[in-house]
Amino acid sequence: MAAIVKYGPIIDLADASAYIDAYVQLLVFVHRSTPIQYKILTKSGGREVIRTDVLVGDDKRTYFPVSIWHKQIASQIVSGSVVLLQNVKITRFGERVEAKTLHCSSILCLVQTYESILSKDVDDVAGGCQVSTSAKNKLQKVIRWLQKSENVHGNDELNHYQSKQLKLNWKVHKEPKCHDCFSLKELCLLFDSCEASFYASIGEIFLPITCRNLHESDTETLFISRRLYMLEDNNLIDDLVGIGCHLCGTPLNQDHGSTMTEASQFYCQKSSNHLHVVRHIYRPFMLYVWDDSRYISLLVKNKAAELLFGNIRAEEVYACYQRQKHCKTLDNSNTKPHSSGTGSKGHDVGVKPNLYRIWLILLKTLLQKEKNSLLKFKVHIDANRDWESGKFEMVSVSLPSFNRVD
Structure with a gap:
């Protein structure tokens, strides 16, 4: 050897x-x-x-x-x-x-x-x-x-609790309870389906892509934090935004790592008439969050992604991205700038903010792990899934409000 x-x-x-x-x-x-x-x-x-x-x-x-x-x-x-x-x-x-x-x-x-x-x-x-x-x-x-050092390595393995949970072939309908968890370790000890809130910091955004074969050297493109610092990454917006249901977040293209079943392609649980509302959406992705005790993943669908990205809808991001590409094409084909549509001082009149650029800045801010402050997350827990398959689905996120102590 x-x-x-x-x-x-x-x-x-x-x-x-x-x-x-x-x-x-x-x-x-x-x-x-x-x-x-x-x-x-x-x-x-x-x-x-x-x-x-x-x-x-x-x-x-x-x-x-x-x-x-x-x-x-x-x-x-x-x-x-x-x-x-x-x-x-x-x-x-x-x-x-x-x-x-x-x-x-x-x-x-x-x-x-x-x-x-x-x-x-x-x-x-x-x-x-x-x-x-x-x-x-x-x-x-x-x-x-x-x-x-004391307690450098603590034993967090509590699988014996899971083995004690009774598996029934019927369920009694109960209103979901919302548990306020002090840590991700406490969150992981909740074995029943319910809702929970906790404080954590964002570590990574992971987007499973199966529509194209990725070589080992290309697997880093599945991690959004890496791609934000790659110049001219034109596929980022196409991988994160696609056509799907605005209400339930089901993508119509299963090749981009959707966790939805095939039946959900035709049935919307969020719609009163069970029909999908089709438009550009954020494709489902995994948001990895952490605190001093754990590092877990949250399944994020379209509505929750909008909250995470400052209420910027996917169709707005995509429209600004397409408009920016179109402007670059015009700039490359014209040597002189257009003078129409400007005020007396040369400022653009009625120009909309570039939400695509703002969205990119928000992404970079969210993924600055070393500088991240705590955010308050609310999740739905599905006891029938493991946490890598969407056991914790993000419902909302907000800045924490702490009571002032004088």
Whole structure:
């Protein structure tokens, strides 16, 4: 087996911003590993994990995000372990700095479980690892940090509660209750269908696209935060906006990752006459939100997306986008600007605001993860779905209103 060629030094997570676009080695503790992104594959409804989000830490920075794009590495990431991530690249998207794996990346597990080092001597743990001197020194620092820190790694697994839930073949109609949750961890403990509200920050927007075959290098286009910083991404508006029902949010084109059933194409549950109101809509997408306890996904349909995007409707965004493309075409074909339709001071008269540009600014603002403030979300919980398939469907979002304390 050929030896792994290492690129770049072992760095502290606190210094990651100084290594943008560079290869580095990260010796870190794994807080949690979340295979949050899926791509619908075939008619059978199979799904494939295409990215795993990992939250790691070391003695210099408690929390740092890593995007794992390779199955063989993701399969070796275990919450509570200490690992050496080799040949990963530090990247920046807006204000967010993270590490990502590439084709040359690899992983080496140094400590299997967090509990195994609590009562052991630092030198004994580090001495048994076959790594370089610099890696061994870093490992000692990480172990000391873990031993001094309390509750660094908590066990959130509560699946035994789910096994106790009785499965009935009939249901009694009940009015949905709205639970005020103090954290996403508390939200995930609600196993009955109901409505709930909570505070969280936005981390990512994911749009499953199956109408075209994507190579491994193109999978980042499914994550909107990446595409906002790509120049001349002309497909962004076409992927997020399409033809569908304005009331229920059902897209007429199932190729763009709709979670709707085939029957819903002909039946609208939101309409009094059960007929779809067809116009441009925001296609269903997954909104990933987070707090200090969890990172979960919310299914967002057209009406909820309008609230998220500042009450800007999809048809308004699309119309402005088409108008901008038309103006660019005219600018390219005409050498002289038109003088008609302007006032005495040269200002345009009756010019409508460019809602497409405003919409893009809103998107970038929402996805500035490092600067995001808390938002108040209200969701509908469907107990018959898992949270990657739309268990939590966003109903509304608003800025939190806190009582003033003098």
